[in-house]
Amino acid sequence: MTGLDWECDRGFLDQVRAFAAGELAEQAAAGPLDAARNAQLLRRAADLGLTGIEVPRSAGGLGLGFREKAKACEILAGVDFGFALSLVNTHNVAARLAVTAPPELAARLLPDLLAGRHHAxxxxxxxxxxxxxxxxxxxxxxxxxxxxxxxxxxxxxxxxxxxxxxxxxxxxxxxxxxxxxxxxxxxxxxxxxxxxxxxxxxxxxxxxxxxxxxxxxxxxxxxxxxGGAFRAILNEINGARAYVAAMCCGMLAAALESAHGFGRERRSFGQPLQAHQHWRLRVAEGEVALAAARALTAAAVEAVAEEAASAQLLAAQAKIAATQALGRWMPELLHALGAAGLSGQTPMKAHLAAAQVVGLVDGSTEMLLERVAALTGRRKTELFREG
Ligand SMILES: Cc1cc2nc3c(=O)[nH]c(=O)nc-3n(C[C@H](O)[C@H](O)[C@H](O)COP(=O)(O)OP(=O)(O)OC[C@H]3O[C@@H](n4cnc5c(N)ncnc54)[C@H](O)[C@@H]3O)c2cc1C
Structure with missing residues (x-):
């Protein structure tokens, strides 16, 4: 853990990165996924175990933890946010069934879900x-x-x-x-x-x-x-907020990488774009925003993984910060690529739209700010005791 990242199973991450950079990137480059291509990718992701990251091995899953799920969300969203959102929702149902459903019911339903034969x-x-x-x-x-x-x-x-x-x-x-x-x-x-x-x-x-x-x-x-449902969803939603924050970081990181590559290659007035101070300082500001969002996201992921009392506040803060960083910098970075940014060769256009969606899913920014206001308005001694 560097403060900007969190520890994960290396072998698992290598597989996720290879899938994201290979098949997923290829499909994403062909335009927004339709249902058929999404279903095909779901099955490929399932072959790697991505439909069962948090599902115990005894139930047919990978038996990994929240850190791995959040990192997979970040990596996949950097290539295709829509697919990452779709996949994690199927995964979450499998994980819920594995822990909550009567064993006989879970045994009947999990094989199809884990194999990616249908979405949930x-x-x-x-x-x-x-x-x-x-x-x-x-x-x-x-x-x-x-x-x-x-x-x-x-x-x-x-x-x-x-x-x-x-x-x-x-x-x-x-x-x-x-x-x-x-x-x-x-x-x-x-x-x-x-x-x-x-x-x-x-x-x-x-x-x-x-x-x-x-x-x-x-x-x-x-x-x-x-009674139990309400409490369960409140716990689950802290995790969802933390992994949506990770998705925002993945999208912003991908946009920055595209901008850096473009700035090195594209020339104007006899120099690479990145030699122009105004151009490179804009990109540098995006890097600062990403680092700040990553730091909060890493803290939130750790808190959720450790079931710490601070998870509720950190997850809300991380999602707000990461959503706002994406919303602020995605248009700037798209602009930094000029007309090439609109060409569809990078996922930036899709991520510009995703910047709107992340402000709604798993709690809108206003609802999260209300949560932060309520939690930080308490006396500090109460804050992390009650969560
Ligand atoms: C792509 C996508 C996927 C989604 N997936 C799921 C899913 O899988 N499962 C699911 O259950 N839902 C899902 N949602 C729904 C999402 O959770 C809701 O959009 C979100 O909860 C906001 O609700 P709403 O859209 O009805 O907005 P509203 O609640 O109508 O709010 C409209 C606006 O008013 C603001 N607002 C509302 N109340 C207040 C207040 N008291 N003070 C200040 N501002 C306020 C909101 O922040 C928002 O900006 C998804 C949404 C999208 C766009």
């Missing part, structure tokens, strides 16, 4: 409830043999294609924090219909939504009970 997603957001998670109105009613779900989910990474989803629904009355539970939903069931979400430069495929019309959840497929 985690669905909290609804058309009328995003930041205000407790306002979700997908309802779960008790039946004689399980639960019955009604409602609609929107803006879900992998929602357009996933075979399985972990769906958060209200078992009590809308707004009741401890009434929220999490259920396993098979998205190929006739009680489920997909709702399209127009995928374009700003919406990485395969994002989408679905409606549940009397979807029957058998006993044993409620993954997190009322």
């Amino acid at each position: 997603c985690t669905a909290l957001t609804e058309p009328h409830a995003g930041s205000d998670f407790f306002a979700i109105s997908t309802m779960a009613q008790r039946t004689a043999d399980g639960w019955c779900l009604h409602g609609e989910k929107a803006w879900i990474a992998n929602g357009a294609v996933a075979g399985l989803s972990i769906v958060y629904a209200q078992t009590g009355t809308v707004g009741e924090r401890d009434g929220i539970a999490a259920f396993l939903v098979r998205l190929d069931d006739p009680a489920v219909s997909r709702t399209a979400c127009s995928v374009d430069a700003f919406v990485p495929a395969p994002t989408g939504g679905f409606t549940l019309d009397a979807y029957r959840v058998p006993e044993g497929e409620m993954l997190l009970p009322p």
